[in-house]
Each structure stands twice: as structure tokens, then as C-alpha cells.
Amino acid sequence: MAKNQNWSDKGKVQISTDVVATISATAALEIEGVYSMASYAGGMTVFVRKNMTKGVKATISGSDVVLDLNIVVRFGYRILEVSERVQSSVKNAVQTMTGLTVRSVNVVVSSVYLEKEQPKTRKDKREQPPTTIQPGQEADTNEKQEQE
Numbered sequence: 411m412a413k414n415q416n417w418s419d420k421g422k423v424q425i426s427t428d429v430v431a432t433i434s435a436t437a438a439l440e441i442e443g444v445y446s447m448a449s450y451a452g453g454m455t456v457f458v459r460k461n462m463t464k465g466v467k468a469t470i471s472g473s474d475v476v477l478d479l480n481i482v483v484r485f486g487y488r489i490l491e492v493s494e495r496v497q498s499s500v501k502n503a504v505q506t507m508t509g510l511t512v513r514s515v516n517v518v519v520s521s522v523y524l525e526k527e528q529p530k531t532r533k534d535k536r537e538q539p540p541t542t543i544q545p546g547q548e549a550d551t552n553e554k555q556e557q558e
Contacts, residue, residue, distance in 0.1 A: 425508050427468040434477050434515075435462035437503035438496045443487030448480040448520035475510045479517050485524040493517040 435447050439462065447465025467478040477500060483492050497515040504512050 430468040431463040431466040443492035445482040445523035
């Protein structure tokens, strides 16, 4: 659905729900503690990073809008505080950019993201300093091939 505004002799302005969803998701992702938007599909929470509007449902009725957001919060942040900041930021962004009246911003915390320590990877042999060979000492055949 789209929001229609009649402007006497200038024509009509329509604001798509996708536009409102994009504004909402962008504002939510700017809040510290929000990892991503989320989509709930088939009993499973899916982190949405590319098409972030999948985590937002915008319902426009006249000049009023109701927003439902599914978010993933980073571990260690207070969920209530993050949710309240999301509500405030999203409401302000949508009202400022569209002129619509935001009646409610419903936030569902679908998951908590726990950042894992990055696995230690083995360095490539080419990145290691070359092995020094003492005079009179034979180099390993693999090392000879690498040095050539």
C-alpha cells in the first residue's frame, strides 16, 4: 500500500510502504546494540543484512503508520534500552522524512547475537620469514623449492 496526499493543483504524492520500511530499518540499524534486522520464517530466526526491509512491516492507513520491527540485539546490551532507542529513532526518522504520523513502533527482539572469537588461522608459508641455513647444512627439499 502507499500513502496518498492530495495537493490541490500540484498532483498526488504516494509514499510506498517499502520506503517507510527502508527508513525504519536504516534508523534501527544506527542504534548501538542492534546487530541486524531479523525475519522469522518457518520457526527459525534469520539474520537479515542485505535486504533489511524483510525485518520491517509497515501498515499505512491515511496519514498514520504502524511499524513492526524484528531486530537482533548484540550480547551484552540491555534489551529494553536498545528497544526504546530503536522506537524513538525510527519514529523520529519516519515522521521527519515522510510527514506521516507514527502511531506505534512495535519492536520484537528475535534473537541475541553472541560474537565469537575469530578462529586463529594458519599463516601461509609465503608470509613466514625465510629459514636461514648455516654453512655446510643441507636445506630441506621443500625449502629449496620455495627459495627458488
